[in-house]
Amino acid sequence: MLSAYQRLNVAAATSSASLLTSACTSSAQQQQRGLGRRMPKQGKPPILPPAKKVLYHVVHVPWQKPEDVKELLWRRHVYNNAVTSLREVFRAELQQNAAIGKGIESMKEAEEKELEELISENERRNKEKAAARAAREEAASRETKLTMLNEIEETLLKQKEAKRKSEQEVQAAIERSAHFVTKDNLETKVLAALENPVVYDFAIDKMGNKFPNPMPVKYQEGTPTRQKGRLYDETLGSKITATVIENTAEKSESSETERANV
Amino acid sequence: MRKLVIPKYFGRPSIGLALFGCTNRPFYHICVFPDRALGRRYESNILEQVGTFDPLPNSKNEKLVSLNFGRLKYWLGERNAHVSVPVLELLGLSGLFPIHPKTFVRARDNREVLKAKEAAAIEAASKKEDEEVAPEEQQSVAAKV
Numbered sequence: 001m002l003s004a005y006q007r008l009n010v011a012a013a014t015s016s017a018s019l020l021t022s023a024c025t026s027s028a029q030q031q032q033r034g035l036g037r038r039m040p041k042q043g044k045p046p047i048l049p050p051a052k053k054v055l056y057h058v059v060h061v062p063w064q065k066p067e068d069v070k071e072l073l074w075r076r077h078v079y080n081n082a083v084t085s086l087r088e089v090f091r092a093e094l095q096q097n098a099a100i101g102k103g104i105e106s107m108k109e110a111e112e113k114e115l116e117e118l119i120s121e122n123e124r125r126n127k128e129k130a131a132a133r134a135a136r137e138e139a140a141s142r143e144t145k146l147t148m149l150n151e152i153e154e155t156l157l158k159q160k161e162a163k164r165k166s167e168q169e170v171q172a173a174i175e176r177s178a179h180f181v182t183k184d185n186l187e188t189k190v191l192a193a194l195e196n197p198v199v200y201d202f203a204i205d206k207m208g209n210k211f212p213n214p215m216p217v218k219y220q221e222g223t224p225t226r227q228k229g230r231l232y233d234e235t236l237g238s239k240i241t242a243t244v245i246e247n248t249a250e251k252s253e254s255s256e257t258e259r260a261n262v
Numbered sequence: 263m264r265k266l267v268i269p270k271y272f273g274r275p276s277i278g279l280a281l282f283g284c285t286n287r288p289f290y291h292i293c294v295f296p297d298r299a300l301g302r303r304y305e306s307n308i309l310e311q312v313g314t315f316d317p318l319p320n321s322k323n324e325k326l327v328s329l330n331f332g333r334l335k336y337w338l339g340e341r342n343a344h345v346s347v348p349v350l351e352l353l354g355l356s357g358l359f360p361i362h363p364k365t366f367v368r369a370r371d372n373r374e375v376l377k378a379k380e381a382a383a384i385e386a387a388s389k390k391e392d393e394e395v396a397p398e399e400q401q402s403v404a405a406k407v
Contacts, residue, residue, distance in 0.1 A: 068367050071363075071366070071367065072363050072364075072367065075363035075366060076363050078360075079360060079362060079363050082359070082360045083350075083359060083360075086338070086358075086359060087338050087339050087342065088339070089339070090335040090336075090338050090339030090340075091339035091340060092339075093335065093339070094335060094336060094339055094340055104336075
């Protein structure tokens, strides 16, 4: 024998197809019937009896003095009468105001009028401000354009100057490159260097005179001596050496220029 | 048969205080609620705010109340709104309505309390004087002896 729950399940299975088709269409109906996705109401399930706390709840009215109760009785009576008549008074007042033209309708009209006025005023001010803003922005843009153009000019001038400088450098380098040592002129340069040896073994005084000792020779003959002799005995700047110096000075200058070029 | 709403009062709005404060800072809006018969669930559906009430006294020892008399007159006269007792007391003090009976009673109670306090203070003062006078007498007596 099927229980009620199983029977319900069977019924649901048989009618599931029809339910599916109508599920999308009748969401509003579902909500009306309380079948939608909504939270259950808080509180006691209606099938349960009321709780004892609720069932046996007794309201304890705070105690009042008997004379207060007596006084409140007539005062309340008077008060309620007054309030009732005041309500009438207010109603009459409102009606009178409406008749005169101070009612809610007229107030609404007045407010609408005021609102329109305010809107028009606002638009006028907006236009004024827009015009002022346009003028201001135009002036600002002109100024900005000017500054930008100036900057561009400055940059172009700078670039021109840099170009000129670098061209000069390149020209100088090209000029200098005539003396450069390359693979082609390596032999001749080596020979020239051998022909014009440069010796830096000299003393120099404040005037720039150079005093080599011993005198440099182009081609070394024999074994060069280790001990160069008693140098401190020599009197530098004597006649013989001076003649030599001049020659050597000229030679050294030419060799230096060559070195620099290399 | 149980009626869901009382036909006599159905759709009758009520004017009351709505607590709008935060922790330790009560502040009330005087509001128009839809219908008391609908239950407390519908108290959140405020129709209109017609005033405010700040129950904490300010630096000048004043509890500030603001009321929109025009709208109150409309709700009271035209719509026959029910008004809660605290609001009735405020209306009485503001002068729109006569003073509420409860205000009279409370004022009398407060007066009595104040009187009792004053009497207690006077009594305490007189006691102090007596105590001050008594030792002096004792001292004078001792000097004579």
